[in-house]
Amino acid sequence: MSMVTKLFGRKDATASDAQEALVDGAIDTLEALLRATGEFSFPLTDEDPRFHDLCKEYARHVANGAPILDEGIEASTNGHRQWPLVRQFFLKRRQQEVDFVTQRTHQYQGLVQGMVTALSDIATGETDTRQEVETHLKSVSAATANGDIDAVKRSLERAMAATAKAFEAQKSRFDSTLDSTQSNLVQLREDFANNRDLMTRDPVTGTFSADAFNTALKQSIALNFVLQQPIAVVAIQIADFSSIQASVGAAAGDETLRSVVDCLMRCFVRRSDTIATLKPGLFMVLLADTNETTAKTLNARVEAMVRDTVRVPYANEGTTVRCVSAMTMLLDNDQPASVLARLIERLPQSDATENTTT
Numbered sequence: 524m525s526m527v528t529k530l531f532g533r534k535d536a537t538a539s540d541a542q543e544a545l546v547d548g549a550i551d552t553l554e555a556l557l558r559a560t561g562e563f564s565f566p567l568t569d570e571d572p573r574f575h576d577l578c579k580e581y582a583r584h585v586a587n588g589a590p591i592l593d594e595g596i597e598a599s600t601n602g603h604r605q606w607p608l609v610r611q612f613f614l615k616r617r618q619q620e621v622d623f624v625t626q627r628t629h630q631y632q633g634l635v636q637g638m639v640t641a642l643s644d645i646a647t648g649e650t651d652t653r654q655e656v657e658t659h660l661k662s663v664s665a666a667t668a669n670g671d672i673d674a675v676k677r678s679l680e681r682a683m684a685a686t687a688k689a690f691e692a693q694k695s696r697f698d699s700t701l702d703s704t705q706s707n708l709v710q711l712r713e714d715f716a717n718n719r720d721l722m723t724r725d726p727v728t729g730t731f732s733a734d735a736f737n738t739a740l741k742q743s744i745a746l747n748f749v750l751q752q753p754i755a756v757v758a759i760q761i762a763d764f765s766s767i768q769a770s771v772g773a774a775a776g777d778e779t780l781r782s783v784v785d786c787l788m789r790c791f792v793r794r795s796d797t798i799a800t801l802k803p804g805l806f807m808v809l810l811a812d813t814n815e816t817t818a819k820t821l822n823a824r825v826e827a828m829v830r831d832t833v834r835v836p837y838a839n840e841g842t843t844v845r846c847v848s849a850m851t852m853l854l855d856n857d858q859p860a861s862v863l864a865r866l867i868e869r870l871p872q873s874d875a876t877e878n879t880t881t
Contacts, residue, residue: 551586553585554582554585555582557581557582557613558582560578561577562575562578567620581609581613584596584599584605584609588602588604727803729784730787730798730799731797733800733802736797736799740859741859743853744859752811752812753812753853754810754811754852755814755851756807756808756809756850756851757821757849758807758848758849758850758869759806760806760847761783761844761845762871762872764779765804767838770838771835771836780800780803780804782832782833782834783806783846784798786832787825790821791808793811795810796808801863815852826846826848829845829846830843847871849867849870849871851869
């Protein structure tokens with residue numbers, strides 16, 4: 524059925540093939556545009572929780588006149604559409620996104636400018652301190668040249684006191700600047716955490732994809748160099764996962780993956796924790812501000828929870844799933860490839876399932 528027929532409920536005998544194609548293309552394009560607006564949206568502050576669903580409903584309204592109950596739009600008859608409301612919905616959203624991007628741009632500019640100013644202040648403070656120390660040393664040298672021991676002693680005491688005071692003032696300025704800079708960097712890291720949902724998701728598990736994890740890892744390495752907070756990276760593998768899929772089928776294998784991910788979500792609960800699927804059966808977890816002892820404890824908890832709770836659908840009774848894991852701490856000279864290679868090398872090689880059928 525052509526779009527003209529959809530719009531008017533009957534075949535328009537006067538409409539040419541070119542006109543029908545034009546209307547079809549315009550309606551299809553607008554429908555796709557509304558769906559894409561919801562799927563690839565900015566994470567606005569105070570986001571309407573209905574927004575993504577509303578985009579789909581407006582797309583259906585454009586395509587076939589479906590009602591939008593939340594907006595008070597009834598089902599259309601005779602091809603009628605609420606075009607003014609469709610335009611208003613889209614334009615309002617675009618203005619909100621423009622405001623969001625403009626605000627974020629100004630915030631980032633402020634953060635960067637603040638860090639540049641802070642570094643400049645440190646350099647200026649060092650120059651001032653050096654000049655003050657040099658001035659007092661010159662006074663000591665002048666007193667020494669005159670051969671007056673008492674004058675040399677008085678000048679040296681003043682120089683030592685003034686030098687200590689100058690260095691103490693410089694240290695105070697440096698500590699204050701460092702605190703401010705670290706606060707800005709923490710804010711940036713929190714912003715990265717808040718916006719991770721814009722990254723690509725694995726379609727089966729809902730975790731982040733390998734590309735998204737690589738991006739998050741790059742950001743963490745860059746921030747770790749300045750923040751100097753421990754960051755742990757964990758690899759968790761359902762060993763021999765291919766055998767599970769071969770024995771029970773792809774659908775049951777996918778269900779097993781989702782059950783394991785549920786365990787990961789229960790163990791790594793912080794907003795800053797990043798869970799990703801590197802490939803089927805192999806997961807990566809990025810843990811900010813986490814030391815080695817805590818990471819190992821969480822690893823053990825995941826392995827125990829998977830062993831005790833996850834069951835393979837349609838498998839023999841008593842078949843359990845067992846995960847193996849490895850962890851590493853981020854180093855200053857790390858790159859994403861080196862981190863992943865180190866983890867893969869440390870992963871134990873063992874079977875994923877234990878058949879304990881009696």
